[in-house]
Amino acid sequence: MSVKIYIPGDSGAVALGADRLAVRMAEALKARDLDAEIVRNGSRGLYWLEPMIEVETEKGRVAYGPVKASDVDSLIEAGLLDGGDHPLSLGAPQELPFLKRQTRLTFARCGITDPLSLEDYRDHGGLTGLTNAIAMAPEAIVAQVTESGLRGRGGAGFPTGIKWKTVLGAEGEQKYIVCNADEGDSGTFADRMIMEGDPFVLIEGMVIAGIAVGATKGYVYLRSEYPHAIRVMNRAVEIAREAGILGNSVLGSDHAFDMDIRVGAGAYVCGEETALLESLEGRRGVVRAKPPLPAHKGFLGRPTVINNVISLASVPVIMDKGADFYRDFGMGRSRGTIPVQIAGNVKHGGLFEAAFGMTLGELVDDIAGGTASGRPVKAVQVGGPLGAYFPRELFDTPFDYEAFAAKDGLIGHAGIVVFDDTADMLKQARFAFEFCAVESCGKCTPCRIGSTRGVEVADKIRAGIEPESQITLMTDLCNTMKFGSLCALGGFTPYPVMSALTHFPEDFRPAPMSQAAE
């Protein structure tokens, strides 16, 4: 049997040269007439080690990284196929501290299996959750998801089971499952990784959701900035259809469910669920007023479950191992695990899935190893462009929906972006307004106009024009946006702005002399 060499096809690994490496590896193996098969797996999520390759040996998997195409010859000469020693050797991947400290439930297979091999998927526990669900009454599936404590991983944190229950109880000939894969928040890439690295888990989660609420059709609304994920998901849907996971008889049962991948067109606001539905229907991505809730009147006015990728991808493990198993992880009302995405100026960036409750400080100092630049950490933005900037003084905040809210922040989609002491927080506050102005759908005034006024106010502060009254104005503007906006884009832009202003006031009072000297 030929040896398997795993070279990630994840776009993060590809951005660091994995495709060139795979081509070079194939050539080198051929030239030496060596019997080995290259598998393009997902990423394990240790991006500072990407491209991280793994070889399946008798002793288990052996990892090397970061590997460049120019390392291939020396690796093969060092006995790569038998897991031979090399300066790039990392040993057994699961023993790497970054992985060993994680609890991988949703990401259990990501980086381990061939993303498009159903055989791999089944061998690693895939489809057990769906098989269990098929044997259950819809109400029992919904109850199990509710009892697991799973909350929406897209950012809002709404209990998934409650949402499903509403759709189950809604009247309608046709219901839908819509997966929100419009992962536009900077610092987040968990959706991308799972779609590229374990697409069947998302498909399985959507089918279970369909059976639970009586929906027979699903859509994944996937952003156009993710061409690799689009390719993998499309192929995975075809494979699932051929295998009878999708279609008129799901795994031979009486349930029907089919799904399609729909590609966005570069509008951040379409990550908001009602704007997403508008977009999916073929209109401008303008936010809808609620009520009616999408659960009652969603896609095409019909009852619709709309869930984030990670929420849906967490359902199979809940249906496989039980509500208690999942709920036993976590703290307070934040149950289960959360895939934290560590990004920006960090030494060890990547995906870290763990039970809720780790502190921000543990993640930044301990797990991420501080900044890549080696300079002190100044601020950490948690939860994307609409998330608050946290100073070191708040590093004891545990990862928990309520704990973050209590500190005027949010977990959001659990991306954390680290900035070193060169960061200028007035500039970051200005950017938050600028981004809101670029991406505003234009429906409500606080967001549409407020964002532009915010940029102007920030510029006046920078120019030293009546800074004190401008700061008062900025605070007032944030208050208006927070309470007057229709959705989270305008409503949450105040989080980064006000946190920057509250925790880093010195950056908002630049010395006029140094300004003049520039």
Next chain:
Amino acid sequence: MESRSADTDIASRTEAIVGRLKPLEGPLLPILRDIQREFGYVPQASLPVIANGLNLSRAEVHGVVSFYHDYREAPAGRHVIKLCRAEACQSMGGDELAERLLGLLGLDWHETGADRKVTIEPVYCLGLCACAPAAMVDGEVIGRLDAEMVDQLAKAVQA
């Protein structure tokens, strides 16, 4: 005369796309995506055809086209550089690299050079935040951009 025949050509190719995708639930975005793939942009001449095919007003179709950042009104340059401007890339010096690249190309955001060799566009997150700063060049992703890579990139796209 020539432009009229070009418009006729656009109309008939648009009609084929509309005909193929019309049965979808919510067909407009898939149609526009295919049109942009076919022509490299969304030509004005295709709008009435789409409107007619989907029983929409031309204004409604225009409204959708103009809403989304992806749709182009005119063809892009031979190379398209999308440089991420979001926070994770900022934290790794993305702003300075962007300034450098714009300077080297002599372009501002969304512009295409007079020689039509390159178009430069901002993008807000490519999901490569753990290997920032990131860019996408002609669909290929690049991580951990630095000044040297930016210089090489500017040279390569202008060659």
